[in-house]
Amino acid sequence: MYERKIIDRRLLADLAKEVGLNASHLEALGESRQWEIAVDGDMLERLVDIQHRFERLAAMGDDEYRGFYIEVPRPTPEEWGDVEELIAFGEYDSREAFLADWLAFNSMETRWFHVASNRYVDSRSIRVTDRKRISFIITNDSKCTDAEPDNTWCRENLTRLFNYLQRMIDVVVSNSDGFNDYVAHNLPYQQRTGRIAQKVFNRIVPNFKIEVEDREMAIKALEESVHWHSAPLLETMTIRKYCTYYRIANEVYEAYHRKRGFRGRIYTDPQDVPEELRDVVYYKRKKFGDVMEMYDIYSPEDFMRFATDHYGELGLSRLNILASNVQPQGWKIVVSNSYSSNVGLAIEVATALYKAGTPLLIYDAEKLLKILLEEDYVRLLPDSFHNYMGYQEEGTVYELPWKYECSDDSNSVLTKEQYQAIVSNVEWQEVEKLRAT
Template identity: 80%
Template sequence: MNKRMSIDRKLLADLAKEVGLNTSHLDVLGERQHWEIVVGGDLLERLVGIQRQFERLAVMGDDEYRGFHIEVPRPAPEEWGNAEELIASGEYDRREAFLADWLAFNPMETRWFHVASSRYGDSRSIRVTDRKQINFIITNSPKCADAEPDDTWCRENLTRLFDYLERMIDVIVANPDGFNDYVAHNLPYQQRTGRIAQKEFNRIVPNFKIEVEDRETSIKALEDSVHGRSVPPLETMTIRRYCSYYRIANEAYEAYYRKRGASGRVYEDPQDVPEELRDVAYYKRMKFVDVEALYDIDSPADFIRFATDHYGELGLSRLNIFASNKCQQGWMIVVSNSYSANAGLAIEVATALYKAGAPLLIYDAEKLLRILLEEDYVRLVPDSYHNYMGYQEEGSVYELPWEYECSDDGDSSMTREQYYVIVSIAEWQSEDRVKLMMVKNIS
C-alpha cells in the first residue's frame, strides 16, 4: 500500500462499503446481550486473527491495549429497513415518508466510533463505543469456549466488522501520521473532551448559569463549610430530630423543581397528627417508611439501625442528606451531592439547612462555591449521564448537542451560533496518537 496515500472521508467510506458495513450494523450489535457478545469457534478464530493485526500497532496501555477511531457511513436508503419493498412500490407519498424516516434516524452522513483491543491471559476482547449510547464488547469466555452468536444476522455483522478492521489497520500502518492528523481534524467535538471557563460559558449560554434564591446566604453557607465553620454539633441524633432536617431539605428540593416548571408535590400537614410528630409523618409520606412502627423515634440506638441504605436521598436525585458523627465531636447534617447536574439543587438545599441553623457539613463545598462565583471551568464531555462530581476537577459538565440539533427557533438547548463560539474557544484534549510497533533488528 502506498505510504503516501491520502486519508480522507471518501477513502474510509469506501473501505466500509467494500465489506458492506454501515452504522446500522453497529447499532444492532450494540443492542445485543447487554452489550456483551461472547464468541467461539470460527468467530473466535477471527477475533484472535484481528488482535494479531492490532499487534502491528504500538501498545497504548495495560493489558496490551491498542485502539483507534473509525468513521463509518450511514446506510443508504435502499440498505435501511424494508427499503426495497417501499421504494419498489413506486408510490411517491410512501417513498417520501420512508425517506423522511430514513433521514430522521440517520441525520449524519458518517458516525465515529472508537475500537479498542485488549488481552489479559486467555481473555480477549474488542470494545466498540461511540462514547455516548453505543457500547459493546466482543469477547471469549473460558467457561463457554464453544459459545457462538445464535443468529445469522449477528454473525454477518461481526464478519463485516472484522473485515473492515483488517482493512483499517492496513491503512493506519501505511500512513499513521496521515491517519492521526485526519482524526485530529475531523473527530466530532461531541466525542471529545475539553473545557471552557464557567464565566465564558455562562455568557454564551445564559440559561446554564446557576441562579439561587438567596445568593449572599448561599455563598456564606458554602464559605463556612469550606473553612469548617458551623454551629456546634449535636450530642445525640434521633429519628425525630433527623426527620426535621430531612423535611427542610426535601421541601427545598421540591421548590427548586417547581420553580423550573416541573410538577412537584405540595405537602400539607394532616390535621390529626400532633405538631411534634408532623416531621416524622412527612418523612413517612415521602419515603414510604413507617418509622414509628419500626423504631423508637427518640432512641439514639434506633437511629443507628434506621440510618442505612438511601434513607436520606431526596427523590431519586442521589443528593443525600444524612447525619454523621464520624469526623466531629458530635452529630452534623451532611449534604452529599453525587451528580454534577445537581450543583444548583445542592446549593439551594444546603442554604435552606444553613438558614435553619443545622450543624452543617457540605461535601464538595469548594467546588460548589467556585461554580456559584463563576470561577470554575465547565468540562465538555461526550456523555454527561450520571456524571459524578468526583469524576473530574471541574464541578460542572456539559454534553454538546449535535450540530444538526442546534437551531435558532428556540426549540433547542443551543443555537448554532452559540455552538460555534463554544467549540472555537474551548480547550480540547488531544486524542491519543496511534503509533506503529517497533520491530527490533536481530543481528
C-alpha cells in the first residue's frame, strides 16, 4: 500500500520533479502531434500497465472511463532553455531578456490538465487536455498514418508522463477524499464550467450585452416566430426569389462586421444588369457561383437542385438563410444560427428580413428572445471557440481570462474588480469526483 499523505501543491509538484515532468512537456505533445499519438511495442506495454493501474479507481462512465486532474509545475528557466547558448547564438542579448520571455510564456507557477483512460474491446486510449488549447490522445488504435512516436523527444515525454501517472495513481488511491477536496478548492475557474444570470453578467461587463439597432422591431420579429406567426407564405420558391432574401441578409451581415472594424468593399450594383436580375448577380458575386449559367433561376425544380451544401451561409459564419417548404401551406425563409458568438448578428439579420415583409421562421427564436430581454444565463466554459448554441441550454457563452491577464489597464479584457465580481456570482458545477475501489 502507498503511504497515505496530505495532498497539497508541494506534494504534486514533487511527484512531477521526481520524473522530470513539467507543463512544457505536455504542451509539446499536444501542439506537435496533431492530437493523436499511436503507440506499440514497449510504449504500448506502458499504456496497458497504466490503464491497469487506473482500474484501482471505480469506473466513472462508459468504455471503462476513469479520469482525474493533475497539476504540474512550469519549467524552470534552466529547463526552458540554455540561456548562455541562446545569448551566444544571438537569440537574446542578456539573461534579463531571456527571463522576461520565460515568464511571459510561463506566467503561472503550475498548470492543470485532465487525464482520462478509456478502453473498448481492443481499443485503448489515454487522453490529456487542459480543456482549453492543449489536447492529445495516446492510443493503440490510431486513425492517423503519421502518428507514431518515432522521435526521441516524444518517447521521452511519454515516458515522463507514464512515470508520473504511475505515482499519481498511488497517491490518489491512498487518499481519494483528500485528492477530491484539493481539486475542488484549487482547480482554476478557467477550467471549470458554470453559469451566471445574463442580467448580472451584463451589469458587470456592459459591452457583452446584445444591442440591436431596432430593439422594438427585433422583439416583435422574435415573438411572432415563437408563436409561428409570419407574413403570408410563398406558393413557390425559385432561385430568383431566394436571392432577394439572401441579399437582404448578407448586406446586414457585412454592415455588422464593418461596424466592428472588419474591412470589406461595399457592393454596388452594376448598371448594365436589369433590375430583375440584380439580386441574382449579387448572389453570384458573394458565393462565387454562376447560378444563371447552371440553373433556370425561375424554375422551382431547379431551386431544389440548387439548394444544397452551404448555399445559404453568410460568409463563413454558420449563420444560414434557407428556404423551407412548410407543406402544404407554402415556403418560408429560415434564419438558422449555429455559433453562440453570432447571436446579435442573427437577431439583426432576422429583424431586417422581418421588416421586409418576409414569410419568416427564426430557429431558436425563444432562446434569442430571452437573450435580448436579458432573461437567459451565460455559460462559462474553458473553451468557447466555435461553440454551437445547441451545445448547452444557455444561448451565450464566455471564456474567463486568466486572473493575471486582468488589470485596470485600458487594454485589459477585464478589470480585477470585474473578474472578481464574475467568479463570485457564477453557479459553478461540482468538479468530478473519483473513488478508489
